[in-house]
Amino acid sequence: MSDDNVFATKVYQKNSKLKKVALVDADGDVVDLTGAELYFVVSNNSELFSKSIGDGVTVTDAESGEIEIQIDAADNDVSADIYKQELLLIDVENNRYSSLTGQYRVLESITTGKGD
Secondary structure, eight states: OTTTTTOOOOTTTTTEEEEEEEOTTTSSSSSOOOOEEEEEESSSSEEEEEETTEEEEEEGGGGGGEEEEEEEEGGOOSSSSSEEEEEEOTTTTTOEEEEEEEEEEOOOOOTTTTTO
């Protein structure tokens, strides 16, 4: 996986977000996700939430390395703060690669009590 796969996510408290990502390796080549496992984790020293294939992570085009991560409003029902995020890819040969590491920033929302 490429060290360039560093990114930040910004989302407001109790808001949903669909994150679309195309994974590439260190040479900029597409990562084939056929048969791979994927785990997206957000943490602040303890896990806030995680997503995996079939549970919030969808591989939209395996050969092109394209995925979507569905982040639900309930996932962001936390204090406004900066958290850590990481996507773990385990390929068909059981090699583990961390990618999409960076900040997961939950911004304060003044509407958190509405629509409950």
